[in-house]
Amino acid sequence: MAPGSSRGLRLLASALLMAFSLAFLLPLLWTLRSALLPEGLAYALPPVFGPLTLENFRQVLLGPLGRGFLNSLLVASWVVLLGLPLAAGLGYALARYRFGGHPLRFAVLATQMLPPIVLALPLFALLRALGLSGSLKAMVLAHLAFALPFMAWLLMGFFQGFPRELEEAALVDGATPWQAFLRVTLPLLLPVLWVLLILQVVAEARTYDLVYVLTRGGPGTATDLVSFYIYRQAFLGLDLSGASAMGYLLLLGTLALTALYYRGLTRT
Template sequence: MNRLAKKIVPHIILTVFSLIILMPLVWIVRVSLTDKLTAYKIPPEIGTLGLNNYVDIFERFPFVTWFANSFIIAIVSTAIALPLATAMAYSFARLNTGGALLRLGVLASQMLPPIILVLPLFGVFLFVGLTQSRVSLIVAHLSISLPFLSWMLVSFFEGDMARLEEAARVDGASRWQAFLLVAVPVAAPGILAAGLLGFILSWNEFLFVLVLSGPGTQTLPVGLASLETHAGVEIAPLAAATVVSLLPVFALLPFLRKHLIKGLSLGALK
């Protein structure tokens, strides 16, 4: 009985915690499929299920614009930040660029509240005439994702990476060739994991978009926050918009799950 209990109890605990974590998502999906009156009822009722709320958010609000802005800004900022962060992490790990002081400065930049950065950035963009543009939002997102990704990738270029590069250098490869042909392929799982996290970080960013965006450049987080009518916030359309905003992240996970787990565990082991 004790042996059986040791096997069953952990599964029960994990199942309960999984249900607790999934309950908010299940609740949002249920609300998004019900009509607007049923969504407010306490205790909750299932009611008639349908896709009217999903049609409603595209007809009444500029949801396509919000979605397109979020996708473009997240993709471009991640595509720019990832190679720069890879080069920074390699220089920190293999060349000790800037020493411990520069590495500590990169880490310290992540401890600053975003409100400290957004006001100077707004002043700079106002001076150069880039306010309320996608370019300003991409640059602002880079100020967050670039230090985070570079610090995350440092561990992937440490340890046994030096031996592999030395072997390549002995075979006649230059440092640049050793970086491109040896270091980057070996660290590819970590780079893919960092890219996924960078995309999610940019996709969820709220404060910079709230301050720097305009009517035509708002992204999904700010758009969802403004999703209200003269009668107040309508829960059912808001739930439908939330479900749609989560789809890109859930679409990426099945394809990158193996690389994400492998990349994060590789960095932890190193």
């Protein structure tokens, strides 16, 4: 390759990297600016960059945002606890016994291609008929419907990589297939359980459409998830500074969970 062509490729790569960095960092920096400005100055034109204050973060921490975080964590925890046994059974059957063959595997994967809003209205009608609308139970069941296929697909990959020799050794020692699964295979799912919990918490933190269609955070704020709470603060309450502070606290919480998992993963 000619020296001029090589230099041109390097310049192009540098320009693309800079453009990607700006596209990723500028919204974060602009949101941080809004979070550090007093309420009302975030909308100022031309833009201002002072005076800076931590008052928005203080009000968020002392306000009802904690209810949204708690609701998101509760929904994610129940989705994982209820979905894990079902997903483990399906993933084990798909991996060990080729249950359903390739059509069932494709069907499980294809469910992840559906936007949640496609099934939101049928779910709303079903939950209303069951008398569960306007409750955290409705959010758990709705999110479980979308999380279960993903969990089953993830666990299927785990079971495919799990050595059969361990189960066969348990069978030789007199265990039944069910006992081998419960006493040998299932305890090794604990790291995967932690991964699923983190992924589900992140999913709850960014899910907005299901909450909007099913409950709109009501009654009151009983079913507020953190993403919907930020929406209400920014677009209904017109408090851009407070919503930006909430967004940054959510980002820090997600990074803390990821760092905690990574630390545990690197220790094993």
